[in-house]
Every structure is written in C-alpha cells, then in structure tokens.
Amino acid sequence: MIALDHFAVAAASLDEACAHVEAALGVALQPGGRHQVFGTHNCLLGLAEGLYLEAIAIDPAAPPERSPRWFDLDRFTGAPRISNWICRSENLAATLAGIDLDAGEPVALTRGDLRWQMAVPSSGALPFDNCFPALMQWQGPHPAPRLQQQGCALRRLVITHPEAQALRDVLNLDEARVVFEPGPVGLLAEIDTPHGLRRLT
Numbered sequence: 001m002i003a004l005d006h007f008a009v010a011a012a013s014l015d016e017a018c019a020h021v022e023a024a025l026g027v028a029l030q031p032g033g034r035h036q037v038f039g040t041h042n043c044l045l046g047l048a049e050g051l052y053l054e055a056i057a058i059d060p061a062a063p064p065e066r067s068p069r070w071f072d073l074d075r076f077t078g079a080p081r082i083s084n085w086i087c088r089s090e091n092l093a094a095t096l097a098g099i100d101l102d103a104g105e106p107v108a109l110t111r112g113d114l115r116w117q118m119a120v121p122s123s124g125a126l127p128f129d130n131c132f133p134a135l136m137q138w139q140g141p142h143p144a145p146r147l148q149q150q151g152c153a154l155r156r157l158v159i160t161h162p163e164a165q166a167l168r169d170v171l172n173l174d175e176a177r178v179v180f181e182p183g184p185v186g187l188l189a190e191i192d193t194p195h196g197l198r199r200l201t
Helices: 014-025 070-075 092-097 164-170
Strands: 002-010 030-035 040-046 052-058 081-089 105-111 114-120 134-138 153-160 178-181 186-193 196-200
Touching (some): 002 014, 002 070, 014 040, 030 105, 081 092, 092 114, 153 164
Parallel strands (some): 081 134, 153 178
Antiparallel strands (some): 002 081, 105 114, 114 134
16 A cells, blocks of 8 residues: 655756746745755655645755766756655555556655655656556655644645556555646646645646
C-alpha cells in the first residue's frame, strides 16, 4: 500500500518555482535545503493533514553526485509547473517488486537530518510521461510536522494523461483527493487557502 506524501513544483530556478507557487496561492514558502546527491534545492509549504508541497530546481552551485537527476530535472524546460507527485511506502523494495513498470531503483538521500530512500529510474524519467508517482520510504522523521501551517489544504490533485485509466489501475492508492482524468499530460492541484480555493498548475 502506498500513500500520498507530497508533490513538487519545478522551474528553471528555485526563485521562479517559489514565485509561481506564491503567486498562485497567496502564501509564502519556507526555506528547505539542498539535496547533495542530485544537486538540487527546495522550499516548502505545509498543507493540512500531514501533506506538503515543495518548490524544487537544480542548484547551480552544487554539481550532482549522481545523474540523471531525479524528477527528470535535467530535461526540464518551459514555465514553472507541478512536475511530479510523490507517494510513500512502508516497504519500498516490496512496493517496487509488485509493480510491473520501471519505477526506478532506491537511492539513499538526505537533507539536513532527514533520511529517506527514493526510487529513481536510470533515465531520471518516471513512467506515464512522469505522471507516475515517485515512490519513497522515510527512514526517520517526516518533514510535515516541522512546517508552519498557513491555512492551506489540498482538495484535489488531478493527474491527466491519455492513459489515465491504466495509470490508476497500476497503482494501489486509496486516496480520494487524487483524481485521474483522460487528457493531455499534466498535473493540477486545487488547494483551499486563506484567500479561497486556488488552482496551482
């Protein structure tokens, strides 16, 4: 069984990713940190019920120790957008063994005192045009309780893909907030904020 953990907004720079989120939601992000293995850095926004979102980008001051980078960031182009969603497992190896797709191999990662494993494909790109969730397993504290709550809650995360039904069928995900719809490849979040319902793409 997997569970929704968080989702990621990528951009050509971290400033652009943060500005995109803050303009859409009307709240400020918190500083995150650096991911040394993949040469990326992030900022975070706490959401209700133990969820969060991260703004992420390549860190120009930190050459990666491993490439391609996760979240297919080496090939990222265009406007800032939700690039990936992430699900956690209590047993990542067993979860990956039960999926008949190349969802990646576990990579040990850290940020400060946080420890986790993330399944990263050798190409850096996830199945279903990156609409398949990145799978992970926390190996210590979860970051969500440390994040300031600013009155934001995820109402729906909508994943659109021409093969939306096949994507839904391959996942054992019991999560009413995650919706799969046929259509062009894309991700959209509907988020309740202090300013009302906002849409983040």
